[in-house]
Amino acid sequence: MSSYIEPIELLAEQFRRLPGVGKKSAVRMAFSVLEMSVDDAKAFSDAIMNAKTSVHLCPVCGNMTDGDICSVCSDESRDRTVICVVENSRDVIALERVREYNGLYHVLGGVISPLAGIAPSDLNVETLLTRVAGGEVKEVIIATNPNVEGETTAMYISKLLSPLGVKTSRLAYGIPVGGDLEYADEVTLNRAIEGRREI
Amino acid sequence: MSSYIEPIELLAEQFRRLPGVGKKSAVRMAFSVLEMSVDDAKAFSDAIMNAKTSVHLCPVCGNMTDGDICSVCSDESRDRTVICVVENSRDVIALERVREYNGLYHVLGGVISPLAGIAPSDLNVETLLTRVAGGEVKEVIIATNPNVEGETTAMYISKLLSPLGVKTSRLAYGIPVGGDLEYADEVTLNRAIEGRREI
Numbered sequence: 001m002s003s004y005i006e007p008i009e010l011l012a013e014q015f016r017r018l019p020g021v022g023k024k025s026a027v028r029m030a031f032s033v034l035e036m037s038v039d040d041a042k043a044f045s046d047a048i049m050n051a052k053t054s055v056h057l058c059p060v061c062g063n064m065t066d067g068d069i070c071s072v073c074s075d076e077s078r079d080r081t082v083i084c085v086v087e088n089s090r091d092v093i094a095l096e097r098v099r100e101y102n103g104l105y106h107v108l109g110g111v112i113s114p115l116a117g118i119a120p121s122d123l124n125v126e127t128l129l130t131r132v133a134g135g136e137v138k139e140v141i142i143a144t145n146p147n148v149e150g151e152t153t154a155m156y157i158s159k160l161l162s163p164l165g166v167k168t169s170r171l172a173y174g175i176p177v178g179g180d181l182e183y184a185d186e187v188t189l190n191r192a193i194e195g196r197r198e199i
Numbered sequence: 200m201s202s203y204i205e206p207i208e209l210l211a212e213q214f215r216r217l218p219g220v221g222k223k224s225a226v227r228m229a230f231s232v233l234e235m236s237v238d239d240a241k242a243f244s245d246a247i248m249n250a251k252t253s254v255h256l257c258p259v260c261g262n263m264t265d266g267d268i269c270s271v272c273s274d275e276s277r278d279r280t281v282i283c284v285v286e287n288s289r290d291v292i293a294l295e296r297v298r299e300y301n302g303l304y305h306v307l308g309g310v311i312s313p314l315a316g317i318a319p320s321d322l323n324v325e326t327l328l329t330r331v332a333g334g335e336v337k338e339v340i341i342a343t344n345p346n347v348e349g350e351t352t353a354m355y356i357s358k359l360l361s362p363l364g365v366k367t368s369r370l371a372y373g374i375p376v377g378g379d380l381e382y383a384d385e386v387t388l389n390r391a392i393e394g395r396r397e398i
Contacts, residue, residue: 005254005263005264005265005269005270006265007246007249007250007253007254007265008250008254008263010246010249010250011246011247011249011250013246014242014243014246014247015217017231017235017239017243018214018228018231018232019224019227019228019231020224020227020228021228025218025219027289027292028218028219028289029217029218029220030250031287031288031289032216032217032218033217033247033250033251034250034251034254034263036216036251038251038252040216041247041248041251042248042251043213044213044216044247045244045245045247045248046244047206047209047210047212047213048210048213048232048240048243048244048247049240049241049244050206050209050210051206051207051209051210051229051232051233052232052233052235052237052240052241053237054206055204055206055207055233064204064207064233065204066204066205066206070204071204088230089230090226090227090230093226
């Protein structure tokens with residue numbers, strides 16, 4: 001005999017599938033749903049299906065959107081000569097939060113990773129080449145993460161782009177603002193020295 | 200113009216209402232739902248409404264159940280002479296996990312808390328008195344949490360029970376197993392000394 005009640009157990013199992021949620025948190029979350037009003041629980045339940053069914057990838061850049069094309073691609077005020085290549089839509093959100101970058105994006109939907117079984121052909125690269133070949137683009141900023149997979153992907157894309165005669169750049173890597181030299185790892189410090197700038 | 204997509208934003212807001220979920224975790228969770236298959240998202244969405252609609256309180260003890268009466272109350276092998284009084288159904292789960300206690304439960308559905316506006320009349324106490332007055336019960340273990348509200352509630356219930364001539368006990372409080380005297384707070388240490396036992 002289980003002390004759990006089956007519908008609660010099933011709901012907790014669903015919560016456990018979310019990132020960063022352990023067994024105890026999942027049970028707490030399941031109970032918090034029971035404490036909601038029926039309307040609130042319905043709104044929660046509907047939000048899941050609504051997000052899942054209405055969100056799809058922008059045919060231009062591969063970013064997530066609930067419209068025909070995404071809000072960045074459809075924004076006439078953005079600089080159409082620069083494209084920033086990122087791994088996923090969360091990276092777009094992170095960059096948009098800075099309010100510094102005003103160009104377009106291109107979302108790869110992953111990085112080359114033989115271990116995870118992701119080959120170059122699985123990435124949204126074809127459309128990037130078509131966009132760049134269009135001639136309007138002057139610079140492509142490759143903003144994949146600074147790890148093995150991200151670097152490999154950056155190298156791969158820059159090689160594909162080089163015959164098109166477009167300027168290709170990579171984000172600067174170094175010590176994060178507010179960081180401490182003492183605690184920075186060797187690779188980051190090495191990158192910081194390599195990328196030093198005159199003042 | 201927001202860089203978020205509305206359905207994702209709405210879903211993240213729903214996740215933020217769960218205990219222990221901050222803004223960034225909520226966005227991560229919302230994106231993880233988008234990465235699920237449609238069937239999985241449907242199962243998640245349904246599990247919420249299913250838990251919410253099928254789970255109700257056991258009319259005997261106030262524990263949560265999806266049946267007529269809860270699994271503990273309906274289990275013929277349990278010792279019906281002992282009732283353990285707890286604050287909520289999560290406490291029942293915690294105690295059941297120990298596999299030591301074989302009596303029945305009574306779930307109060309809260310503790311007396313003037314700050315939170317919970318009066319003694321809001322608690323599930325009437326039915327406890329009826330159960331004890333039935334005559335079969337020999338002991339009531341009051342297992343409310345060892346904080347101000349829990350202690351107040353324990354005092355209140357033991358006063359109500361005293362005319363019924365039933366044995367009333369409280370869980371032992373002291374240093375947790377694996378704990379360290381050095382780091383125990385004064386109140387816990389005081390309880391540990393008060394509750395010392397001969398060896």
